[in-house]
Amino acid sequence: MATCLYRVGRWAFRRRRLVGGLWSGALVLAIAAAAMAPAGEEEDLSLPGTESQKAFDLLDERFPQSNSHGAESRLAFRAPDGQRVTARENKAAVEDALGSLDGGGQVASTTDPYETGAVSEDGTIAYSTITYTADAVDLTEATKSALEDAARHARDAGLTVEIGGSALDSEEEPGGTTEIIGVVVAAVVLVLTLGSLAAAGLSLLTAFLGVAIAFALVAALAVPLCLTSTVAILALMLGLAVGIDYALFITSRFRDERAQGSEPEEAAGRAVGTAGSAVVFAGATVFIALAGLGVVGIPELTKMGMGGAGAVALAVLVALTLVPALFGFFGRYCPEPSARHPRIAGR
Incomplete structure (x- = not known):
C-alpha cells in the first residue's frame, strides 16, 4: 500500500492543476445538485422495536386526534x-x-x-x-x-x-455558532503548532472542501433518502474533525521530508506513502464503525452512520490527492521544521 500511495502522491503533485480542477468541479457539481434539489422535511425520530416506540405507536392508535410526538x-x-x-x-x-x-x-x-x-x-x-x-x-x-x-x-x-x-423552543440551524468557534480555535492551534499560516491554511482549506462537498451531497439526497438535518450536522462535525487531522498528518510529514533535503515532488510522494498509510487505516476504521450503526436496525441511526461515513471517506480522498497537489502550489510557503529548530536538522 505504501508504494501505491507514494505513486499517488507524486502523481498528484505533478498533475496538481488537474487534481485541483477535478476537486473544484466536484464541489461545483455538488453545490449545483443541492441547489436544484427540493428541500427535505424533518421527520419524527422513530426507534422501531423499542418499548418507548411501542408506547408512542399505541398512543397514536388510541388517540389519533393527537400527536404523541407533538409539542x-x-x-x-x-x-x-x-x-x-x-x-x-x-x-x-x-x-x-x-x-x-x-x-x-x-x-x-x-x-x-x-x-x-x-x-x-x-x-x-x-x-x-x-x-x-x-x-x-x-x-x-x-x-x-x-x-x-x-x-x-x-x-x-x-x-x-x-x-x-417545548412549544416555544427554536431549532438551531446546522452550521451555527458552535461550529464557527470550533474552526477558529482549530485555526489558532494549527498556526501555533505549525508556525506557518500557509501550512495551517492548507489543512483548513482541504477540510473545508471535503465538508462542503459532503454537506451539499446530503442536501441533494435529503428527499430521495429521507435525510434530516441531524445527518448534515454529523457530516459537518466529522468532516471537519478528520479532514483537518488527516491533512495535518501529511503536511507535517511533507515538511519533515523537506527538512531532510528531499525535493518537493519526492517529499510529497513520501509524505503520502508514509503518513497516508496511517490516514487510510484510520479513515477505514472510522468508516466501518459508522457504517456499523446500520446493524442496530434504527433507520435514523443508519442514515446518520452512512452520512458520517461518507464524509470521512471524502476526507481521506482529499487528504491523499488534493493535499499533495496543493504542495505543488503552496509548498514553498510552508517552512521546514529546521527553520525553527536548527538543532534537529544537525542530528
Whole structure:
C-alpha cells in the first residue's frame, strides 16, 4: 500500500492543476445538485422495536386526534400576594386565558387545573398543560403568538404567569455558532503548532472542501433518502474533525521530508506513502464503525452512520490527492521544521 500511495502522491503533485480542477468541479457539481434539489422535511425520530416506540405507536392508535410526538407547553399561574388562584376573579382569569387557546388550529387539548387538581396545597399556584398536534418546529407563528397572548392577558388580570415546555423552543440551524468557534480555535492551534499560516491554511482549506462537498451531497439526497438535518450536522462535525487531522498528518510529514533535503515532488510522494498509510487505516476504521450503526436496525441511526461515513471517506480522498497537489502550489510557503529548530536538522 505504501508504494501505491507514494505513486499517488507524486502523481498528484505533478498533475496538481488537474487534481485541483477535478476537486473544484466536484464541489461545483455538488453545490449545483443541492441547489436544484427540493428541500427535505424533518421527520419524527422513530426507534422501531423499542418499548418507548411501542408506547408512542399505541398512543397514536388510541388517540389519533393527537400527536404523541407533538409539542407541549405549560402555563403556570401564581396569584398575587395574599390571594389564591381559586378565588373567583383569579379563577376567571385563568379560565379565560385557557379558553382563548381552546379550538386553536394546532391545539390538541388543554387541561383545567381546577378539574385535574393541578393546584398547590396553599392554593397560590396552578398550572395547565397544553398539547399540540404538531411538533415544536412545525408550530406556526400564530399558534405561538396565541400562547403568549394568553399569558399576557392573565398577567394583565394581576396574575404572575410563566410559560414552559417545548412549544416555544427554536431549532438551531446546522452550521451555527458552535461550529464557527470550533474552526477558529482549530485555526489558532494549527498556526501555533505549525508556525506557518500557509501550512495551517492548507489543512483548513482541504477540510473545508471535503465538508462542503459532503454537506451539499446530503442536501441533494435529503428527499430521495429521507435525510434530516441531524445527518448534515454529523457530516459537518466529522468532516471537519478528520479532514483537518488527516491533512495535518501529511503536511507535517511533507515538511519533515523537506527538512531532510528531499525535493518537493519526492517529499510529497513520501509524505503520502508514509503518513497516508496511517490516514487510510484510520479513515477505514472510522468508516466501518459508522457504517456499523446500520446493524442496530434504527433507520435514523443508519442514515446518520452512512452520512458520517461518507464524509470521512471524502476526507481521506482529499487528504491523499488534493493535499499533495496543493504542495505543488503552496509548498514553498510552508517552512521546514529546521527553520525553527536548527538543532534537529544537525542530528
